[in-house]
Amino acid sequence: MSYDVLSWLTPGLLLVLVLVSQGRADEKLTWDDPPFQAFSENLGGVIGKYYPDARLERPKASSKSLEWSYKTRKFMVHLPTLTGQWQEASEMLGPDRKGILCTAEIHEGPYVGMAVVPQTFDRHYFKVLMMAPNRKDVGAHLIVRLFYPSDIDKAVVSEIAELVQQFDSER
Structure with a gap:
């Protein structure tokens, strides 16, 4: 050669x-591992307290993603580009009034995304709170997105944010 x-x-x-x-x-890294399993049970408990009919699904074939949903539907949402211009509308799943959508994904290593987290994004029809708690002891982080309408009980958002912060501080 x-x-x-x-x-x-x-x-x-x-x-x-x-x-x-x-x-x-x-x-x-799976949701069956102790730190992730405990977090998903606690998160499901908080969501179930306010939305007893919320469903838990694993939307992807892998076991890296979880999704709790109640009263959701598809929206056509325009998102800004990095230059501030608007893209064509794209379909996005989100909560209807009095609904909620929460997703959680496991990723290896520390969070290195472009968005500074935690951060709330306004999608016109609903808001998205994105959080990325890191666990050095297992060498992974989660991406947790809470989609909620503007008329949500603020206690839901604060309890979920507190739970995510607690996961980040446990090592």
Whole structure:
């Protein structure tokens, strides 16, 4: 094999190796693990206290994502670009009046997203509170999004935010 072939083959093999090892590491993190299981039970308890008919679903094939929903529907929402212009409307699931939607996902490593969290985004029909608690002891973080209408009982938002903050501080 010539040096030219090795010069482009080696970086490609390293990239494949990194991607495969990343995928295997992510497979270890599930909602059945003690810190995540306790958090999901507590979060489900808070949501169930205010919305007893809320459903818990695992929307994706993997066990990395959970979704609690009550009275939700699809909205056509215009989102701004990073330059401040408006994109074409895209479909987004959100809560109807007196409804709620809360999603939680497990991700490996610390949060490195673009959004400063916690942060509340206004989607015109509802608001989205995004939080990313980090757990150094398990080498992972969660992305928790709470979608809620403007007339929500503020105690719901504060209890969920407090629960997320507590998860972040437990190590």
